[in-house]
Amino acid sequence: MATAAQSRMTPLKLFSYSFVLLWLIVAAFPFFWTFWGSFKVQADFLSKADWMNALTGANTIEQTGSAFTGQGYHGAWVLEDFWFNFKNTGIVVFFTVIISLTFGTLGGYALARSGFRYAFWILMAALVFRAMPHMTLVSGYLLWFFEWNVWGILPTTIIVLVAINQPFTLWMLHSFFKNIPKDMDESAMVDGCTRFQAFWHVIVPVMWPGVITTGLFSFLLAYNDFTVAVMLLSEENETIIPAINSFMGTTQVEGKVMYAVAAVVSATAPLFVLILFFQRQIVSGLTAGAVKG
Amino acid sequence: MKHRTFFWFILPTLSAMVLFIALPIVSVFVQSLFVAHEQVLVVTENCGPFGCKPSTAVDVEATEKLRQEQPLGKFNGLGTYLNRSHLAVADISEAWATSKTMGEFWGQVYNLPFYNALTFTLTYAFVVTPLVLVLGLAIAVGVNNLPAMLKGLAIFVSLLPFLVTPLVGSLILFWMVDGDGVIGATIQKIFNDPSLSLKASTPLMWIMLMIYGVWHTLPFSFITFYAGLQTVPEDTMEAAQIDGASKWQRLIHVVVPHLMPLVSFVTLMLIMDNLRVFEPIVSFSAEAHARSLSWIIFNDLRESGNPLYASAGATSLLTIIIVIILMMPVLIRTWRDFSRKSH
Structure with a gap:
């Protein structure tokens, strides 16, 4: 119902529109640029002479005969075995999400239904834990993991990521379960269910929207993690993010930068698809903790 | 919810947080109180035709053994906190004493x-x-x-x-x-x-x-x-x-x-x-x-x-x-x- 006064173009409105437009360009342009550039050779992508080269691909045509080349992707995926890192990431992400959600739903449900004061203290402790920089925690693990000979393997990283993920998962699922009416599980208990049976038969069937939203963020945490993976995984178990970093460290040679560019685009693609399909859930998850208070 | 039920529901998540967030913080504190062992030195006498000379060498085996037995190192108290790489108490008080302006003092502190x-x-x-x-x-x-x-x-x-x-x-x-x-x-x-x-x-x-x-x-x-x-x-x-x-x-x-x-x-x-x-x-x-x-x-x-x-x-x-x-x-x-x- 826009009234005449509301739809008039005022200077303030004009400013606010152009500001939004500017932001959208700033947000999207780097991704377009890198995606486009990943099909060029390094002399075009990082062209000191003329940035137009990156668009037209002058050097790419000269070197490969075509304006687009898959050399970077070939180098990263075939020559540098990037698929292997993708497989490791797949394993880490899958188990982290499953275990985090299992632990988180049980704990979040208990916190939402318990009126005791210690439930609140657990939530406060979780908030403090959430604030700990991951690097400080990693410096606490390293010595012991070496001592116990569990350093460098995927299960260690998975369990660490699950733990780091718990504070956030707990808060989110706690506020989600609070919105499911108490009467539902309590009437099941009146009918003779135990607490766990009530949870299993009554709560579990209705909890999926909240669990999926929380799961998306667990996925992002595990997928995007660099700090834990770079310190706790040996080279043969590297996940994609540390692998991209080691491309940068060891391959600052002509041509190989493009491997890293191709790897970066490959690593961003799954996230792009994720946003495409789950935009609504991501937005509701971002704001769930805040708006409901 | 009964305390007992609550306990079993919260157990997995709580133990994950205690083991991998709370304990590492304790471990970080304990680690910071120790420093790595110095290398074990052995002094041997090298006797030649012109008399005996003492020479020092690193006893690799003993060093390794010591490190194996006490991986944390030797106790150092709060020494690490006060050294130059951390709070640098000595350097700061020296900078305070020697520098004439606040800017100069800050410049020295910033280099720590x-x-x-x-x-x-x-x-x-x-x-x-x-x-x-x-x-x-x-x-x-x-x-x-x-x-x-x-x-x-x-x-x-x-x-x-x-x-x-x-x-x-x-x-x-x-x-x-x-x-x-x-x-x-x-x-x-x-x-x-x-x-x-x-x-x-x-x-x-x-x-x-x-x-x-x-x-x-x-x-x-x-x-x-x-x-x-x-x-x-x-x-x-x-x-x-x-x-x-x-x-x-x-x-x-x-x-x-x-x-x-x-x-x-x-x-x-x-x-x-x-x-x-x-x-x-x-x-x-x-x-x-x-x-x-x-x-x-x-x-x-x-x-x-x-x-x-x-x-x-x-x-x-x-x-x-x-x-x-x-x-x-x-x-x-x-x-x-x-x-x-x-x-």
Whole structure:
């Protein structure tokens, strides 16, 4: 119902529109640029002479005969075995999400239904834990993991990521379960269910929207993690993010930068698809903790 | 819920948090009290035709054995905290005594590794956070006025920089602003100054890292505020309009107060995340110009073959204390809110 006064173009409105437009360009342009550039050779992508080269691909045509080349992707995926890192990431992400959600739903449900004061203290402790920089925690693990000979393997990283993920998962699922009416599980208990049976038969069937939203963020945490993976995984178990970093460290040679560019685009693609399909859930998850208070 | 049932439900998540978050903090403290063993030296007498000479050699076997038996090292008390790489008490008091101006004193303190990293980390957090809050609100108001069709697209595009892996996002920006990249090279051309490069200039590097920080976290504040704007009461807005409040006045006096609880939530999240800034420094190879607390811990732990557990532990514990101090106001408020609700 826009009234005449509301739809008039005022200077303030004009400013606010152009500001939004500017932001959208700033947000999207780097991704377009890198995606486009990943099909060029390094002399075009990082062209000191003329940035137009990156668009037209002058050097790419000269070197490969075509304006687009898959050399970077070939180098990263075939020559540098990037698929292997993708497989490791797949394993880490899958188990982290499953275990985090299992632990988180049980704990979040208990916190939402318990009126005791210690439930609140657990939530406060979780908030403090959430604030700990991951690097400080990693410096606490390293010595012991070496001592116990569990350093460098995927299960260690998975369990660490699950733990780091718990504070956030707990808060989110706690506020989600609070919105499911108490009467539902309590009437099941009146009918003779135990607490766990009530949870299993009554709560579990209705909890999926909240669990999926929380799961998306667990996925992002595990997928995007660099700090834990770079310190706790040996080279043969590297996940994609540390692998991209080691491309940068060891391959600052002509041509190989493009491997890293191709790897970066490959690593961003799954996230792009994720946003495409789950935009609504991501937005509701971002704001769930805040708006409901 | 009975205590017993509660216990079994909370057990998995609580044990994960205690084992891998609470205990590591204790471990970090314990590690910081020890230092690595020195190498075991043996003095042997080398007797030749011209008499005997004592010579010292490293007893590799004994050193290895000692390290195996006591992996923590030998007890050092608070020594690590006070040394030059951490609080540097001696250096600071010396700098205080010898320097004539505040500037000179600060210059000396800034060269100490811990204070250097602390300065960058705090500057980063306290520049990026307010910028993200203000710009996020501006974009949220702007998007809220857009036609419905464009809103979804705007949110989709905005989510990209936020959800992209920090290491990857900062690499993408770095390739553009580096000396050979599209923006970096263009700036050099405009100013006709080939030395104008990220790798050569500390202020430029700091600014670029903070621009990355804003780019990466702005979507979070924007989307939270945007959701908050949907709940602004229509009646109040209309009443303000009838009373003659301009658009700007309505924004400042109605919308912003309504969003205040969200502002404190977003501030808390942003400060938590900004204090752990680490990935962009790795991506930008910024360590010559900017180091964060997380980065110096990383550097200690990476000391090839022989991680400096004590030094990393001390820095970690100092970092944790700083994080908790900065969170205190929010924690106290949450606690008060809860007590009010329960009584």
